Amino acid sequence: QVQLVESGGASVQPGGSLRLSCLVSGKxxxxxxxxxxxxxxxxxxxxxxxxxxxxxxxYYSDSVKGRFSISRDSGKNTxxxxxxxxxxxxxxxxxxxxxxxDYDQPFKFWRxxxxxxxxxxxxxxxxxxxxx
Numbered sequence: 515q516v517q518l519v520e521s522g523g524a525s526v527q528p529g530g531s532l533r534l535s536c537l538v539s540g541k542x543x544x545x546x547x548x549x550x551x552x553x554x555x556x557x558x559x560x561x562x563x564x565x566x567x568x569x570x571x572x573y574y575s576d577s578v579k580g581r582f583s584i585s586r587d588s589g590k591n592t593x594x595x596x597x598x599x600x601x602x603x604x605x606x607x608x609x610x611x612x613x614x615x616d617y618d619q620p621f622k623f624w625r626x627x628x629x630x631x632x633x634x635x636x637x638x639x640x641x642x643x644x645x646x
Contacts, residue, residue: 536594581598
C-alpha cells in the first residue's frame with residue numbers, strides 16, 4: 515500500500531524559510547513524477563514544483579521560481595521542498611503527490627506536470643502559514 519506523509523509545516527514570518535519533507539512508503543509501480551502542490555482557503559489546488567523521476571527534469575510554478583527548490587532522494591524515498599523568502603501568499607496546505615503512467619494516456623512531464631488529475635497518490639498535507 516502506497517502512503518505519502520508530509521512533514522515540516524509551520525508558522526513563519528515573511529522572509530523566513532521552511533523545509534517540507536514527504537516520506538513515501540510502498541512501491542509506486544509506473545511512477546513518473548513527484549510533485550508538491552498547495553491549496554489556500556477558497557482557492558484551487560495548484561502545483562508548486564515537480565520532478566520527473568525518470569530523467570530528473572524539474573519544473574517550478576512562476577510564483578515560487580527562484581525561492582523554492584525541490585529535491586528527491588530515491589534511496590531514502592523522500593521528496594523535499596526547500597522554501598526560502600516566504601511570503602504571505604505562500605500560506606496554504608501543502609501536499610506531496612505521485613504520478614503514475616497510464617497505459618491509455620502516457621504521462622508526459624512537459625504536458626502533465628501541473629495537472630492534479632494526473633497524480634494518483636496524495637499525502638494528507640502539511641500547513642504552512644506565513645504571517646507577521
